[in-house]
Amino acid sequence: MGLLKNKIMEQEPYGYRHLDFKNVCYNCFSDYAIQNFIKEIAGENTCDYCGSKSDDYVAAEIDEVIKFIMQGVATEYGDPDDEGMSYDSDEGGYQGTTYTTDEIFYDEIESATNNEDLAEDIHNSLVNKTWCQKNHYFLTPAKALIFNWRQFSEQVKHRTRYIFFRLTPKSTGFVYDDPDYIPTSEMLDRLAQVLSEASLSRVYNKGEIIYRSRVHKKEKICNDAASCGPPLAEELRYSNRMSPAGIPMFYGSLDSETTIKETFDENEDTGKIITISKWELVIKLRFLDLTNIPSA
Numbered sequence: 001m002g003l004l005k006n007k008i009m010e011q012e013p014y015g016y017r018h019l020d021f022k023n024v025c026y027n028c029f030s031d032y033a034i035q036n037f038i039k040e041i042a043g044e045n046t047c048d049y050c051g052s053k054s055d056d057y058v059a060a061e062i063d064e065v066i067k068f069i070m071q072g073v074a075t076e077y078g079d080p081d082d083e084g085m086s087y088d089s090d091e092g093g094y095q096g097t098t099y100t101t102d103e104i105f106y107d108e109i110e111s112a113t114n115n116e117d118l119a120e121d122i123h124n125s126l127v128n129k130t131w132c133q134k135n136h137y138f139l140t141p142a143k144a145l146i147f148n149w150r151q152f153s154e155q156v157k158h159r160t161r162y163i164f165f166r167l168t169p170k171s172t173g174f175v176y177d178d179p180d181y182i183p184t185s186e187m188l189d190r191l192a193q194v195l196s197e198a199s200l201s202r203v204y205n206k207g208e209i210i211y212r213s214r215v216h217k218k219e220k221i222c223n224d225a226a227s228c229g230p231p232l233a234e235e236l237r238y239s240n241r242m243s244p245a246g247i248p249m250f251y252g253s254l255d256s257e258t259t260i261k262e263t264f265d266e267n268e269d270t271g272k273i274i275t276i277s278k279w280e281l282v283i284k285l286r287f288l289d290l291t292n293i294p295s296a
Contacts, residue, residue: 016066016125022048023059024118031112032199032294037068049118062118066125069112073104076140077131085132099131139180145190148182155184195288202289210252210279213259215272228277252279 025047026035041064042057052058077099080087086095099107105123113119133140139147164185182190195201204210212229214222222228230248243249253259256276264274 016070016127019062019066019121019125022062022121024049024062024065025052025059027052027058028115028118029112030114033072034065034069034112038065049115062121066122069109069122070126073108073131076108076134077104078134080130080132083132083134083136085136094130094132096132096136101126101128101131104131144180144182145194147180148187149191152182152184152187160184198294200289200293202287204281204285204287206281206284208281210254210281211256211259212250212252212277212279213256213263214275214277215263215269216275218271218273222275222277225277228275 023044023046024038026038026042028047028049029035029038038058038060041060044057044059044061045055046053047059048062080094080096080098085098087093088095102123105126109122110119113122138144214228216222220227230250233246233248236243236246236248239245242251251259251262253262259276260274264272
């Protein structure tokens with residue numbers, strides 16, 4: 001009884017109840033953070049929801065997973081009283097936007113599951129209560145990023161493309177403590193943090209091959225690094241999708257078919273040919289990989 005009582009007391013602050021002892025595997029969730037958490041603490045070989053079995057540990061106790069989920073919810077939502085939201089019975093109750101547990105479940109949790117029985121168990125374990133956004137007088141971190149990204153894009157496109165001075169209270173004598181505001185000089189750091197948390201990077205090792213294609217006139221011969229590589233700075237008179245005028249950049253692909261599709265247009269490149277070159281990495285490189293962005 002003592003152990004069960006302690007478990008119940010541990011669950012109460014996060015708004016969920018103890019479930020029967022079941023184990024769930026990471027394949028029953030679509031959210032990458034939950035998947036990684038289960039992989040870290042897995043101690044069982046069988047999933048009670050999808051029935052998968054393995055010689056390796058692939059599943060964890062459902063209680064521990066729900067606790068992790070609700071800890072995540074608690075970073076974004078809190079009790080309106082604890083968050084200082086005013087209450088006026090004559091005006092209909094809390095003077096701000098509040099959410100029920102059901103709304104939190106259907107908006108934030110259900111879509112992260114791949115199994116109906118699992119979703120139902122999680123829903124049944126949740127305690128009905130009222131929630132509100134933490135720091136509800138300010139933007140959520142996600143909305144703050146969206147808002148400040150628009151400002152950052154405007155700055156980069158039309159004002160300052162390459163130089164962003166890091167203004168500090170010491171250098172300006174001004175302290176800006178608005179949590180909704182992300183200075184342009186800090187936007188890339190904040191974005192890097194988001195990309196890191198989402199594991200959106202991929203390492204290519206020394207010796208791996210990158211393909212690059214060059215579309216050119218038939219009479220031109222491209223048979224060395226200079227002629228197959230990026231054009232010279234003085235030849236780049238126009239901006240394209242990624243590189244501005246006058247700034248050479250290396251465009252490559254992991255396969256030859258993709259690099260052809262990215263560079264050759266049958267309608268515009270009539271009478272021209274393509275030379276495909278293979279480039280070997282001489283050092284290990286880390287790339288930003290936007291081909292497998294996790295769902296929100």
